[in-house]
Amino acid sequence: MPDADLDPRPVKAEVRDFSFFYGTFQAVKNVSLSFREKAVTALIGPSGCGKTTLLRCFNRMHDLYPGNRYQGDIILHSATDGGSTQHLNIVSPKTSPIEMRMRISMVFQKPNPFPKSIFENVAYGLRLRGLRSRRDLEGRVEAALRNAALWDEVKDRLNQNAYGLSGGQQQRLCIARALAVEPEIVLFDEPTSALDPIATSKIEELIDDLRERVTILIVTHNMQQAARVSDYTAFMYLGEMIEYDRTAKVFQNPGKPLTEQYISGRFG
Amino acid sequence: MLTTEQVIAKGRLHDRVFFLVGLTLTIICLGTLAVLLYNLLAAGLPRLNLDFLTSFPSRRAAKAGILSAWVGSVLVMLVTAATAIPLGVAAGVYLEEYARKNWFTSLIEVNIANLAGVPSIIYGLMALGLLVYQFRFGQSILTGGVTLAFLILPIVIVATREAIRAIPQHMREAAYALGATRWQVVKDHLLPYSSGGISTGVIIALSRAIGETAPLVTIGALTYIAFLPPAPFSTVEGRVVGPTEWLMSPFTVLPIQMFNWVSRPGDDFAANAAAAGIVLMAATLSMNLVAIVIRARVRRRVKW
Numbered sequence: 001m002p003d004a005d006l007d008p009r010p011v012k013a014e015v016r017d018f019s020f021f022y023g024t025f026q027a028v029k030n031v032s033l034s035f036r037e038k039a040v041t042a043l044i045g046p047s048g049c050g051k052t053t054l055l056r057c058f059n060r061m062h063d064l065y066p067g068n069r070y071q072g073d074i075i076l077h078s079a080t081d082g083g084s085t086q087h088l089n090i091v092s093p094k095t096s097p098i099e100m101r102m103r104i105s106m107v108f109q110k111p112n113p114f115p116k117s118i119f120e121n122v123a124y125g126l127r128l129r130g131l132r133s134r135r136d137l138e139g140r141v142e143a144a145l146r147n148a149a150l151w152d153e154v155k156d157r158l159n160q161n162a163y164g165l166s167g168g169q170q171q172r173l174c175i176a177r178a179l180a181v182e183p184e185i186v187l188f189d190e191p192t193s194a195l196d197p198i199a200t201s202k203i204e205e206l207i208d209d210l211r212e213r214v215t216i217l218i219v220t221h222n223m224q225q226a227a228r229v230s231d232y233t234a235f236m237y238l239g240e241m242i243e244y245d246r247t248a249k250v251f252q253n254p255g256k257p258l259t260e261q262y263i264s265g266r267f268g
Numbered sequence: 269m270l271t272t273e274q275v276i277a278k279g280r281l282h283d284r285v286f287f288l289v290g291l292t293l294t295i296i297c298l299g300t301l302a303v304l305l306y307n308l309l310a311a312g313l314p315r316l317n318l319d320f321l322t323s324f325p326s327r328r329a330a331k332a333g334i335l336s337a338w339v340g341s342v343l344v345m346l347v348t349a350a351t352a353i354p355l356g357v358a359a360g361v362y363l364e365e366y367a368r369k370n371w372f373t374s375l376i377e378v379n380i381a382n383l384a385g386v387p388s389i390i391y392g393l394m395a396l397g398l399l400v401y402q403f404r405f406g407q408s409i410l411t412g413g414v415t416l417a418f419l420i421l422p423i424v425i426v427a428t429r430e431a432i433r434a435i436p437q438h439m440r441e442a443a444y445a446l447g448a449t450r451w452q453v454v455k456d457h458l459l460p461y462s463s464g465g466i467s468t469g470v471i472i473a474l475s476r477a478i479g480e481t482a483p484l485v486t487i488g489a490l491t492y493i494a495f496l497p498p499a500p501f502s503t504v505e506g507r508v509v510g511p512t513e514w515l516m517s518p519f520t521v522l523p524i525q526m527f528n529w530v531s532r533p534g535d536d537f538a539a540n541a542a543a544a545g546i547v548l549m550a551a552t553l554s555m556n557l558v559a560i561v562i563r564a565r566v567r568r569r570v571k572w
């Protein structure tokens with residue numbers, strides 16, 4: 001664990017000897033690392049190195065398709081009311097994928113709002129959790145839209161279809177949808193790759209603000225983005241974790257030649 | 269070796285020829301349809317009036333009407349829709365979202381495609397054995413409606429599957445990622461987003477069913493009915509009718525009534541048949557129109 005003693009933030013999730021298989025193809029190979037709570041951790045690496053695959057293990061998305069297999073542990077640390085820390089293996093067959101998805105939200109590469117109203121998009125996750133009261137829903141939806149820096153742009157048209165929004169607004173709506181349920185971790189998979197530079201910088205600012213509330217894992221292809229928004233950076237190559245450290249360290253003084261080659265743009 | 273000009277000229281010629289052939293064939297098709305329609309309208313329109321719609325059939329052609337036939341058609345369609353929609357949609361959802369892809373489901377899929385091609389009279393034979401003799405539903409509206417439901421079930425299943433398959437996978441993932449169960453994904457997303465496609469398929473299927481004659485003749489629908497099925501809660505012979513008794517009533521439908529009139533000698537009954545044909549065509553065409561409108565609406569509303 002990098003700089004373990006210097007970071008006061010507790011560990012939020014611990015990946016231990018973790019591998020992932022699509023059928024017989026091993027896409028993630030023996031990865032071990034720990035994510036800090038309320039930090040932004042970036043996953044970088046060349047196309048096909050397994051970033052998305054690793055990210056989607058955290059909310060058990062791979063369970064939706066047959067033939068996928070997890071091996072090893074991803075331990076989620078959660079503070080209990082009593083002040084102690086509860087440990088739960090996210091990828092254990094005994095852990096319910098539904099529960100993990102309720103506690104860990106995801107924002108996808110392409111904005112994918114539901115073809116429903118803006119309000120319903122944000123409220124849906126809350127409804128799934130049994131929230132019925134109109135007043136509560138309205139309050140939580142507004143708070144989520146504010147947190148996603150979208151409230152001022154949509155407050156007068158909450159009942160309009162989400163597909164009337166611009167691409168960048170749709171992505172912030174998806175972020176609001178992910179935040180409304182007060183998750184412990186938010187997973188971002190290249191959230192700005194389908195957006196223009198202005199929409200991108202808005203989302204980067206947003207992620208910067210969010211770090212105070214929630215633990216963030218973000219996959220990105222954009223080296224500048226990783227450098228701008230993240231506290232920690234993990235560099236993956238061909239399914240393996242090559243280097244994991246403070247972002248400043250990885251970018252300024254990488255410990256491995258491969259990392260150095262990648263961030264200086266010599267491949268990928 | 270041809271010069272460039274010659275190649276282009278040749279291409280032009282092919283273009284012209286194909287255009288003319290296509291145009292001629294289109295005109296022949298449309299012309300045939302126009303003549304058919306004209307004949308039907310010319311023979312039937314003079315007979316078409318309110319009395320014709322509100323009278324029972326009669327031995328005197330001028331007094332005969334299609335009341336029992338169109339009421340029968342509507343009621344049979346109600347039963348057909350009430351049976352085929354839930355069964356077909358459920359089967360379509362199951363095959364698309366729940367069933368694992370293995371040899372067994374492939375077998376089911378192939379058979380559903382085959383079922384759509386089975387001649388309708390075969391359905392009539394099956395219904396005669398199963399519904400009339402085995403379940404003792406009688407030669408009733410219930411039997412007729414369920415028979416036609418079997419007939420259109422493959423169409424409804426295929427329409428449902430196609431409508432659901434057209435929903436992009438990232439829509440499902442968005443819902444699952446929020447913690448939805450499979451059933452919640454189906455109920456809150458897949459069915460609402462595919463409802464346009466499904467209703468289009470259902471209406472087209474019903475417009476096919478409403479013109480079916482052979483399976484209903486096979487199960488023993490009557491050709492001459494001079495009464496209506498008992499209305500729920502009305503009083504017949506001093507007794508209050510139950511809410512579902514009409515289901516067990518004998519019936520006839522428009523195409524059977526038409527068939528009956530066509531097979532009689534004399535121009536008068538032929539005019540009646542043509543008039544009934546106009547009503548049937550109008551019903552079918554307006555159903556197709558509704559389907560087109562729904563499809564256009566949904567296409568404008570749902571996009572991803």
Ligand SMILES: Nc1ncnc2c1ncn2[C@@H]1O[C@H](COP(=O)(O)OP(=O)(O)OP(=O)(O)O)[C@@H](O)[C@H]1O
Pocket residue numbers: 022025027045046047048049050051052053054221
């Ligand atoms: N559903 C799948 N079935 C089989 N192999 C897959 C599947 N999805 C991804 N892979 C393979 O797993 C490896 C990792 O893919 P992954 O999508 O995680 O890469 P990535 O790092 O996110 O790449 P990119 O930057 O292009 O998004 C690749 O070799 C890919 O071909």
Ligand SMILES: [Mg+2]
Pocket residue numbers: 051052053189219
């Ligand atoms: Mg990826």
